[in-house]
Amino acid sequence: MNICVFLSAADLPERYTRPAREFAELLGKGGHTLVWGGSDKGLMKVVADGVEQSGGKLLGVSVEFLAASARPVPAESGEMIITADLAERKAQLLARADAVVIMVGGTGTLDEATEILELKKHGMHTKPVVLLNTAGFYDGLREQFQRMEDEGFLPLPLTELVLFAEEPVGALAHLEESAGVQ
Template sequence: MLKTNERLSVCVYCGSSFGNRDDYSNNAEALGELFHQLKWRLVYGGGSTGLMGCIAKATMGPQLDGNVLGIIPDALISKERDQGNVDELNKKIKNNVENHKGSTPISSEYGETIVVRDMHTRKRLMANESDSFVAMPGGFGTLEEIMECITWSQLGIHSKPIILFNMDGFYDSLLLFLKHSIDQGFISETNGNIVQVATTPEEVIEKIKNYNPPEGRFNLNWSDEHDHQN
């Protein structure tokens, strides 16, 4: 369990698109505002579009005095980096996800950005820089990233909090899959508790602060990994 006054780095995985409900972006902004109030650092995938941009900008705060670290591969950075292009691109994406071509502008309004060479480096650095992990709504990348963090915990590579921010029931189907895997004997009941579920921004904070890694995870020798992960 974490100390309530501890300043943390929270890695948030989420979509670079907005989704079809305003609640997604509203909740992303609300969580970012809580990070800003708590003086917690946001670690995210970099860029300025979709839910990623929403939470990064909210964490920075109106005076741009927040703490945000974006980590992004060079291939995903748009050459059009001024704020006008950010706003224009976000409008296009919000109207139709088909307008999102994968790249994103970057801006100091969204925090510090580290540019890396590939996705593997990005994921490794995001994990190393973070004390906990949160998944908001997203697509293939979001699911892949949070599942990898869950697997790492199961294998004993780390013991950091992992929270699904299940806003508007977005992750209900995934939670059913996890329950089915437990029922079918592929995941132990104790390892099912690696993932905690929150439905509000405030509950995300509470779940991070009160997280206890479950007993029964694998006790393997990851000495090389521990040098990087803990």
């Protein structure tokens, strides 16, 4: 599977990097391809390193104004695409993915997450989406989404829109099950 991961390029503490590294290693050992924002910094680097070192492939999609921090990807490991702007980047990331995982991140990650969920809500894609709720990072967002559902703001059940996973192994298991991967 091509699994898109939206996440931070910031350097983060071990409580965030350990689960991200664990997910990356599971992804690589499963023979999957990481589709990600292409950065060679912070948590993005941790995940790309983990996937590559565990035998997975990389498909990076960076953007012109961040190209200087894009990871060099050897042809045997995958490829790196540079887009003109963030909108094109998000479109390419989704188009090249079979599934989406949202890890910890800032406003850029939140923007990507809400756009992906909005597109899914409107039937523009049916790809499974998982929010990896590392260290309870997305507890507040889960509460807000639940309120949206309870008060009639979502046209479909929250469980059809996104899965909140507490651990990397559960996140990947859900994606593989959704895709029929054995």
